[in-house]
Amino acid sequence: MAPFSGILVAMVTPFADDESVSYERTKNLIDYLLAAKPAGLFILGTNGEAYTMTEDEKYDFAKYVIDYVAGRAKIIVGTxxxxxxxxxxxxxRIATLHPDALSLVAPSFVAPSQAELVAHYQAVADAVPVPCVLYNMPGKTGINIEPASLKVLSQHPNIIGIKDSSGDWHNFDGYLKNRNSDDFTVIMGSDGRILESLQHGGNAAIAGTGNLLVANVVKLYDAFQAGDLEAAKRYQDNIQPLRTVLHEATTPVSLKAAVTASGVNVGPARRPALMPAPDSQLAKDIAKTVADYKQQGVI
Structure with missing residues (x-):
């Protein structure tokens, strides 16, 4: 059985108004998310703004989340x-906190060859005592983890899965076909494709929209597992209005603004990303999206 299944939330990192990490806001967000019983939380990824944080900040944040969750859900930490x-x-360093897995995004800017990428991942997996999940996001990193490379990497005993945010079915299906065994987890990272990925044979999804729509996304997975495709399709369709406003701004500006508008204050994104002005069209679009979700009982 794959080590990860179900829905994991690609959790934002809550900041105070001065952009420092806010542990009070983090506690409130975790409480909101865990009430819907997701399979886990993925922290310090793209939506978590890890690229804006120092290593000490990331370590302290990971320690807080792991300690506070205390085994109630699995924790994957981006390293x-x-x-x-x-x-x-x-x-x-993060492995000393005993997360359930580490997420390893491909090196960005460097644009390594596939052979160099394989060697990179093998070296990291050899060096840590915690299972590793590869993270494919070529739109941000500039490098794609090819299915042929995954065929090699999935044979490593400490590499247990891959999150694919490429939006490319050739990749996703290639990972399913080339993985070493069915115990190797293939995870969808594109929220608009969760249901379809499960139909393709994927094991799980890591969903940024889950910061707001956690109950809806968990119900999507549960409905699929129960064979209720009509309900699963309805829950998948519910995600689209949020995705529309997410694409109107820099990640994770709209997401953080929407979660805060729903009543769970997660603070601003870190600059250079700028939060929407109160009278902007984006702010109005976000407010309407959240209000519609509340009226429909989605949140």
């Missing part, structure tokens, strides 16, 4: 950095 050496060092 991928741009060099193999620094990724190993930071991953070893």
């Amino acid at each position: 991928g950095l741009n060099s193999t050496r620094e990724t190993i060092a930071f991953s070893q």
Whole structure:
């Protein structure tokens, strides 16, 4: 059985108004998310703004989340950095907190060859005592983890899965076909494709929209598992209005604004990303989306 299944929320990192990490806001967000019983939380990823945080901030945040969740859900922590050496060092540091897995995004800017990428991941997986989940996001990193590379990497005993945010079915289906065994988890990272990915044979989804729509996304997975495709399709369709406003601004500006508008204050995104002005069209679109969700009972 795959080590991860179901819905994991790609959790935002709540900041105070001065952009420092807010643990009070983090506690409130975790309480909101865990009430819907997702399979887990994925922290310090793209929606978590890890790229704006120092390593000490990331360590302290991961420690707080792991301690506060206390086994109530699985925790995957993003530790991928741009060099193999620094990724190993930071991953070893986070491993002392005993998360359920580490997420390793491909090095960005460097644009390594596939052979270099395979060697990078093997070196990190060799060096840490915590299972590793690869994170494919070529739109941000500039490098795609090819299915042929996944065929090699899935044979490593400490590499247990891959999150695919490429939006490319050739990749996703190639991962399913080339994984070493059915115990290797293939996770959808594109929220608009969760249901279809499950129909393709995927095991799980890591959903940024789950910060607001956690109950809806969990119900989507549960409906699919129960064979109720009509309900699953309805829950999938519910995600689209939020995705529309997410695409109107820099990640995760609209997402954070929507969650805060719903009543769970997660603070601003870190600059250079700018939150919408109160009288802007984006702010109005977000407010309407959240109000519609509340009226429909989605949140």
